[in-house]
Amino acid sequence: MYSKNLWQNRTAEYDWVGNYMKASADIVIPVLNEEETIETNIVEILSYIEKELSADYDCRLVIADNGSTDNTPVIAMKLEEQFNGKVLYQRVARRGVGLALKHTWGSSDAQFVGYMDLDMATDLRHLSEALGALANEGADIVYGSRLHKKSKVIGRTLKREITSRIFNSVVKVYLGTHFSDGMCGFKFLKQKHIATIMENGASSDGWFFCTELLVVAEWMKLEFCELPVKWTDDPNSKVSIVKLTLEYIDAMRQLKRKRIC
Numbered sequence: 001m002y003s004k005n006l007w008q009n010r011t012a013e014y015d016w017v018g019n020y021m022k023a024s025a026d027i028v029i030p031v032l033n034e035e036e037t038i039e040t041n042i043v044e045i046l047s048y049i050e051k052e053l054s055a056d057y058d059c060r061l062v063i064a065d066n067g068s069t070d071n072t073p074v075i076a077m078k079l080e081e082q083f084n085g086k087v088l089y090q091r092v093a094r095r096g097v098g099l100a101l102k103h104t105w106g107s108s109d110a111q112f113v114g115y116m117d118l119d120m121a122t123d124l125r126h127l128s129e130a131l132g133a134l135a136n137e138g139a140d141i142v143y144g145s146r147l148h149k150k151s152k153v154i155g156r157t158l159k160r161e162i163t164s165r166i167f168n169s170v171v172k173v174y175l176g177t178h179f180s181d182g183m184c185g186f187k188f189l190k191q192k193h194i195a196t197i198m199e200n201g202a203s204s205d206g207w208f209f210c211t212e213l214l215v216v217a218e219w220m221k222l223e224f225c226e227l228p229v230k231w232t233d234d235p236n237s238k239v240s241i242v243k244l245t246l247e248y249i250d251a252m253r254q255l256k257r258k259r260i261c
Contacts (some may be wrong), residue, residue, distance in 0.1 A: 023058070028104045029116060030115065031063055033068045053251075073178055079097055098206050109191075122186040130225075133227070143214055193217070197213055206247050207247060
């Protein structure tokens, strides 16, 4: 499943009159009270997409609002209006990254779906690599790994590094998986697999969904592509390690009990 030499399939898609059709992709960006950075960062991401991806992919940024109480919704809706067809704002019923991804991915009509963090901790150049792996290299799911020997991690504290390595080791032992990094906020997959992945156990509404989908995808024997990344830590991250650890432990127990693949 972790083939280093994925088969090549570079056949382009064409419409009924022979015109070349770009592969479509919805890139979800979960947000919560990001009024200070959302406009600047969304514009930067869109600029990269236009310059580097627009020739081959029809990309749309989906801003999934997890219940912001500041001016994030106002700014996001203005961006949606300004970049009509390139930005979509969706308000999620309640907080939870997993809930946001399930909602947006499940309703997407794009060929490929994925998510990344607003702070662009994962270098934007990996977008083209991820979509290329799905479109041209036979991958079903692509995940960024900060633990790959070719990855470059900048500014990460020792505490976060140790926590991440321990968590990923626990996942491997407890759930019998092989992927290296379930916590990196950069994952893409073919939309056609979403429903089955959720049916087979990926149901968490919280952060664990980001790891859970890799677990279930591996149980389903989907084709993986591990992507070494350049990743820069955000010193202003709002994630609580203690709270996240407790959430993950409980979610892992539930996932193991309902394994049906």
